[in-house]
Amino acid sequence: MTAATTSPAAPTGGLLRHRDFRLLWAGQAVSSVGSNVTTVALPLVAVAVLDAGTFQVAVLTAAAWLPWLLIGLPAGAWVDRLPRRPVMVTCDLLCALAFLSIPLAAVLDRLTVWHLLLVALGAGTARVFFETADQVYLPVVLRPEQLPEGNAKLQATQTVSYVVGPGIAGLIAQLTGAVAALVLDAATFLVSAVCLLRIRTVEPRARRTDRSSLRRDIAQGLRFLVRDPYLRVLALFGAACNMGLTGYQAVLVDFLIRELRLAPGLVGVLVAVMSAGGIVGALLATALARRYGAVRALLLGGALAGPPALLIPLATPGVGLVWPALGGLLIGLGVAIGNVIKGSFRQTYTPHHLLGRVTVSMHLLNYGTIPLAAVLAGALGARYGVRTAIEVMTAWLALTPLILLMGPLRRRRDLPAAPAAS
DSSP, X not given: OOHHHHSOOOOTTGGXXXXXXXXHHHHHHHHHHHHHHHHHHHHHIIXXXXXXXXXXXXXXXXXXXXXXXXXXXXXXXXXXXXXXXXHHHHHHHHHHHHHHHHHHHXXXXXXXXXXXXXXXXXXXXXXXXXXXXXXXXXHHHSOGGGHHHHHHHHHHHHHHHHHHHHHHHHHHHHHTOHHHHHHHHHHHHHHHHHHHHTOOOOOOOOOOOOGXXXXXXXXXXXXXXXXXXXXXXXXXXXXXXXXXXXHHHHXXXXXXXXXXXXXXXXXXXXXXXXHTHHHHHHHHHHHHHHHHOHHHHHHHHHHHHSGGGGGGGGOOSGXXXXXXXXXXXXXXXXXXXXXXXXXXXXXXXXXXXXXXXXXXXXXXXXXXXXXXHHHHXXXXXXXXXXXXXXXXXXXXXXXXXXXXXXXXXXXXSSOOSSOOOO
8 A cells, every 4th residue: 555545635725624734734833833942942051051161052952963873774764664653752752751851950950961961862862763754754644746735834834933933932031041941842742742643644554574674774775865866966965054054053042142242032033033034935945846947946945045154154243133134044045945845856756665764864964964063163163262163164054055066956957756767
């Protein structure tokens, strides 16, 4: 049985009338808001409550992404063997418990930087399994022709969360302290779990294989990625882009508080404004790909996600904040366009029985550079100053769109519907 045969027929009126997609969408929207509250709240707790240094704050970001390097590949093979919805629900519940432990430790006066690091590492581990399962689960809920609209809606709400989450974090931190914001994140994971449990779509039974074939399963996913000229270039671009993107973001809160002397509330507002371009990008991505071709839209997204990063280090107090705001807006616009197009392409192009392993193989490259970038940015900030660290990482990000000109992309208007026959 294929994934397409398990999904209900498309209701009249598009995915807004698709009950199971609405539940999946609502759960992810709420959880994304909570996660982006934590993106600002966790470093605020480290800096404002525990007086952590620049390198320690950057290591917090690294810890959240390190699991992609440690367990990413076997996680993809495991997800291809397991029912995806129970995996996602379990991850939600574990994350809720992890983030609730921080305010509890603060109340007991036992909170430390090591505690924050362990929570970031544990939540990051759960995220590896959740995101991999989610990418495979969406084609179960939706039919192939519905995936572009579904991915666009999910990407749009995710980018809305990039705007709403930091703003909420800054407001809560200003009023009650950054630790309280983490209670909200824990609650959003519980809402996500409830939404997932209410989905009715019957998932195809996962294939059963013996444990000895785990290495072979991992190798199949890697081999498909390495041999495919389109996925290979997209994975390399994602890895390089995330290196610069996460590098400057890992020290951005520290830069805004210590270098520019901004209040926590204003930090949240500025980070929210910098993320707002992603909303427009997610809404435009499908229309741009349809009108001008998926590859051309992808190249446009890359151009917007790269060079505008050079505006961010120009930040100064007062009117000079317009530069990081503008740079972040354009970066968010470009990243969202690329994410929608790449996500839909991977889900429809890759054979479904390989999708979990191919997805996590790409994520290993895309996300595996993030902890390295965070540690590098933190080391540069500690040694040469946080502004220098941001200058180096944004300069790298500005150059990354050149990778998209490698391979067959520069000669095409649209992406292929299926791999070429061997």
